[in-house]
Amino acid sequence: MKKEDLKRLYLNTNNYLYESMLQKALDELVTLVEGTTPEVYGERLAFIRSTYKQLLQYRLKGVRDPMRPKIYNDLRIKAFELNADIYLNEMSNEFSTSHFFSKRRKHLAPTTRIPTLCEQLINSVSSNLDMSDKRDQITRDLFNHVWLENAFSKESYAALTAILTHEGIPDIVTCPIVSALHFSMEETFDILKMQLLIKLSKSKNEKLKVRALTGLLITLTSYPKILTIYPDLQLRIENLMTEQPKTKELLQNIWLKILIEKDTSKITEKMQKDIIPNLMNSSKNLDNKINLNDLPNEIEKNITNPEWAINDKYAQKMNKLYEEGADMMHSSFSPLKKIPFFNYTINWVMPFNTQLHILKEITKKNEKKKKIFASIEKTPQLCDSDKYTFALVMLNFPDSSKNQFTEQFNESLETFMDIRMENNDSTQITKVYISHYIQDLYRFYTLQNNRSIENNIFDLRFDFNKPHPLEPYLNDIESLSLVGNFNAKNDHYESAAVYYHQLTLLEPNYAAWFEKLGYCVEHAFGDSTSPYPAVLDIYKRAELINPNSRWLTKKLANCCRRRGLIKEALDYYRLLESQSPKNDISNSLNIGYCLMLLKRYDEALNYYFKVEYLDESKQNKAWRPLAWCLFLSGKYEQASNYYKKIIEQDGKTSDYLNAGHTAWVMKDWKLTTQMYFEAYEKCTEENKDFYQLLFADKEILNQNDIKEDELTLMVDMITLMYRNKNA
DSSP states (O other): OOHHHHHHHHHHHHHHHHTTOHHHHHHHHHHHHHTSOHHHHHHHHHHHHHHHHHHHHHHHTTOOOTTHHHHHHHHHHHHHHHHHHHHHHHHHTTTOOSHHHHHHHHHOOTTOOHHHHHHHHHHHHHOSSOOHHHHHHHHHHHHHHHHHSSSOOHHHHHHHHHHHTOTTSOHHHHHHHHHHHHHHTTTSOOHHHHHHHHHHTTOSOHHHHHHHHHHHHHHHHHSTTGGGTOTHHHHHHHHHHHHOTTHHHHHHHHHHHHHHHHTHHHHHHHHHSOOOOOOOOOOSHHHHHHTGGGSOOSSOTTOOOHHHHHHOHHHHHHHHHHHHHOOOSHHHHGGGTTSGGGGSGGGGGOOOOTTSHHHHHHHTTOHHHHHHHHHHHTOTTSOHHHHHHIIIIITTSOHHHHHHHHHTTTTTGGGGGGOOOSOOOHHHHHHHHHHHHHHHHHHHHHHOTTOOOSOOGGGSOOOOOTTOTTHHHHSSHHHHHHHHHHHHHTTOHHHHHHHHHHHHHHOTTOHHHHHHHHHHHHHHHTTSOOSSOOHHHHHHHHHHHOTTOHHHHHHHHHHHHHTTOHHHHHHHHHHHHHHSOTTOHHHHHHHHHHHHHTTOHHHHHHHHHHHHHHOTTOOOTTHHHHHHHHHHTTOHHHHHHHHHHHHHHHOOHHHHHHHHHHHHHTTOHHHHHHHHHHHHHHHHHTTOOHHHHHHTTHHHHHTTTOOHHHHHHHHHHHHHHHHHHTO
């Protein structure tokens, strides 16, 4: 059977089991077994099918059986576990070239058992002799078995529990094993491994707890419907949240850190490149006339409501998390991950510890290197993976090469050895553990040599809606606002809108949720169709709750203007004018724009003259709208004077065209042809159609006794002039 067919049948079977469609799942399993090795799985499948057949027959006869629901779910569990075993074993039979199955074929020795390895490990740790080399080798073997084996036996579960809860076992043994637990469930779910993760989530060892909770979050997100198979799991999760009150906050921090880490490539790009400003494309004819770029940006990119930062404590919390967690070193250390140390999967998630055998060998009889390694170990700016890279690559260079290497890191790494934790606050230390571990995972999933990634956890969508097992804890106002704020801050507006929309349903009387939803929908969809109400309607809903917000009033004004609701836009701009300083140039330009569209030219001119007077920047933003408004109001001489000044300063195609209109109406034939010729040349350079630009204004010109046939002649005449000049 091809691996694609095997994967499809495996996923189909699970989906049927999630939906309690046992017969369809069994039909898929029959196909799966027939296409693999029937004698291995046939007996287990036959038992499930015969038992289910008996259950159906008893039900058909009307026999009442209070145990029926339990028997039915037990059969679903047996089918679920059989499906997992078939998939793991058959994909390992030279089917898949993915990292997991390649390692499974290479490292999984059938003669070695987890309980045996656990016993050997305890002996090596408790020995009075220096057995670090043997300990590390056994740990590596145990890691591989935990990661690569099928579902745990009760004996394996008990042996691992003893190891992972033993206070005498060092972190360099226990921490990687916890990582192996959730690595192993990337392919198939195992209830005993999940139970062990939950148990370790209560550990007093913060490093273990962080890894266990990270594994819990990732695994339950990978299997959001798993409670339909193992309903008792919900009670274990509830007990965890009750017994460990800080668990929710830790899960929030882990969730945010994963989202932050997903943005690592974006952070790298920002560090390497300058931000190129987005220029607003003006398509409407009037916009060309007055250069709408001189007006404030309609969507006002990145202009958020300042009230949010003051009123939203969750926004403040998110900002702090982001500042503490951004992965700034990924690009620096990425090229150095090809050292042999990282050929072993376990080393990607190994906590930095000077007692690891490879480091002990380097520092043997070398006090200087011991001190250096001790400093590296306490450096909060580097994750464990980067600490090993730093130690094994840089510190083994000759002095001359080491100096050159250091310079490549912009001299900043030279100071890392002197950096210490500023305080011993346990909460802060735990956050550092979270940050380091997620960064280690990101490096593992993105940088491991020759790795065929099929289940990258950073591709998961961490949405905690039902039926996700963590929905009761991570789908509340605090959690949704943290993640919504994070996505909005990092320009993931469509994702942020999902969370803000949920928040508007949970807190319908809190204006900020509607403001933020409108802001994100505006940036994600603009004026196109979206799954949400129109942006204007969202902002108006916010206005009912928060009517005195200047930011919101401006948003409403701009939305109305974009939708052609000019009179309503003018009302909002007027309201903004009453709340703003008298010399608000931007708002005066907007008011003038609306008045001009409403053909209230004299009023518009008053605002444009006001802007010209107040504009201390000398950018002359009012000149273009002034000139066009003067033309429309019949003040041709004044309009002509302004177009002369505009062209002398920075004449554009539309300026020459409008100057030509003005000269034509004033019957200055020489200036008319001169201006139109300049406009034609610029159209040619900019690949624009002079005919279309001229005829776009035909109604205005018709009102000034310039007929359509004259426009056609003008186009032909200017075209001839251009051809003669360039002949």
